[in-house]
Amino acid sequence: MTPFWNKGLLLTALLLPALPAQAEEYKARAVINAWDRAVLSGELAARVTSLPKRPGASFKRGELLVGLDCALYEAQASKVAAENKAAGIKLDNARQLNELRSIGSLDVALAQSEYAQTQAELNIARINTQRCQIKAPYDGKVVTVLVNQHENIRQQQELIEIVADQRLEAEVVVPATWLSWLRPSASLMLQIDETGARVEASIIAVSPAIDPVSQTLLLRAELAPSAELMPGMSATAYFTAPSAE
Template sequence: MKLKTQNSRRKARPAHWRAMRQVISCLSMRKLRMPSLRVNMVAIFSMPCKKTHNPPRHSLTSRIVSCFAVCLAALLLLPTSSSAQEISARGLVKAMSRAVLASEIGAVVSQTPYRAGDTFKKGDVLIGFDCRLLKSQKDKVEAQEKASKAQLINARDLEKMRSIGKLEVTMAKAENDKDRAELNIAKLNVERCRIKAPYDGTVVHLLVNQYESVDLRRNLIEIVSSSELEVEVIAPANWLTQVTKGQKAQMHIDELGQSATVEVLAMSGAVDPVSQTVLIRGRIIDKPDGLLPGMSGAFKP
């Protein structure tokens, strides 16, 4: 009877130790990942015990010891951060020029030729307003400026014939200057009837619809430049001694599955005291096709 019990214990024990030896063997060859470690840990605890009237007293103890041995082996054999082959930080692709254009006048929207996702060129009209009233006011001020200019010319001719004094000429000149200033204001208001693109880019959001009446400083459209993109990286503070201005680095774009070359432009002048991180800014040299602002990836100096 004793011999049979000993044989049953010898048959149940190797299953636990077999799982532990497999984990330690993989760790020693640097082939074990965390999911495999969890699977083997679960396997050690979930292995069924042979049902006997007198189960082994040290079955649970043996499993706990096995798990502790696996954890200790993982701590001793897995590479630490100091011996890691590569260091990386997360980088975010940003547009060098991105803006929300607002209304400078109060008027009715007459045209919205571009919508979200549309591309445009510098100088294209993005938003147009119904400015018939402002144009009429400009014409009125322009007529007043012509009249005051004629009066100024007449006053100077009369001064030459000694018919009037210098005061009348000065007053005529001041009236003409005032009309010219009002004409410039009227022309500026008419120019504001059309919002033009300041650079080549793409529409991000159209925030207004045609025929809507908008007030002063109302947000109308959000645009982003498609010419140059930059990268912002939140890196550990010790990178200040490893990364220099002008250095070339690689960034793997997660959304595209491609890598891009980045040139380091500048580093922040201060370290965040809480997270002990620093901001690194770079310029993308060879832009992959389809790269857009907002994409992210692993930055490796």
Template structure:
């Protein structure tokens, strides 16, 4: 009787081992799948710029500091415009005089006192004065740097009363409410990646999860790393900041479309 019992025990052990092996294979497959559809991402701002002064002048107004918010069209930096305003006034007076000279030339031409050449020269002088006036007014407009969009100040690179040179960097700004994610993924995922594919971003700095969707896929593959970059639209960008890093998890339903 002991021999049949021993065979039965061996059979049960073999069946248990087979079941455990199947579960282990399934676990390894799930773990591999989880790693396969995970990638690294970074939060980027759609609008970010370093503003430069277009004139050489002294800084007189600097109402914003790092971290301050602003609205489109709001003053970010003001320069001493006394010299440029005086030049604009001078050119405006010269333009006015050129206009009077042109009107007078036209009247004299009607009276046959001067020829058409004199009228043409007066017209040319007036056009030149108008062009110089536009340049002078453009310079006065450049004395103020205004916000090109809504956002926040990242860094202030100058101080009040400093004299800046032409094209010197003065402010760095960012549109902190217009964000997206840039994700780097293996090129082998091209078989199932497509626009509007959902994904979840887990932010490293806060641990928060944010839903997103693929907006665009890069048309070129990096030949060295065999990766490509895609852009993802964030459904709830509030609480995020440009420069944050994240892990991107693609949904199994989306990855299942590989076949």
């Protein structure tokens, strides 16, 4: 015979509503990256004349980062500009003589070709003078300066590394099996290793391919701008997934 107190517990259990399924917490490793990070190289062989920004300094888009000696290229541009002007005068004269039937159309065509050639050379010379000033392509900070003032650099030599530190994202590597519950735009929490700060984020992209060896997947998560975050920081990402009822 069932004791009275056991009958009471059984009746109570039958009358109580079922508890909702508890959410499960998953965690994975993450790293903070910048959307824009670049090492700027020199396109000319020249002497460094100006380095206004040092490592850690902030800059705005269009500000000068590296200045190069442009005297030679400016002189070349002036020379080609004079040649282009002379070719233009020669072309005008050829057209006038052609109207007077003093020369043929071939002479006019040759004068026009010479003018077009000098115009192209002038454009190249002007591009070279513009390359003497390396300006910031976006707002950011200087990571490191790879040359010193007064040094002579060669073409394609790396000069300065920059980063847009206000546009950050997190890259998270998770097991591919999480695809059974992971959804785009899902939210997550990042706990930064270096500072202990907790930052909210949301998934903006899921890699379209799974690594066949590790059976893992790469996620990209959007972060709000924060003075506490820096590119290269590592973190633990916490996800909340609903359990099956």
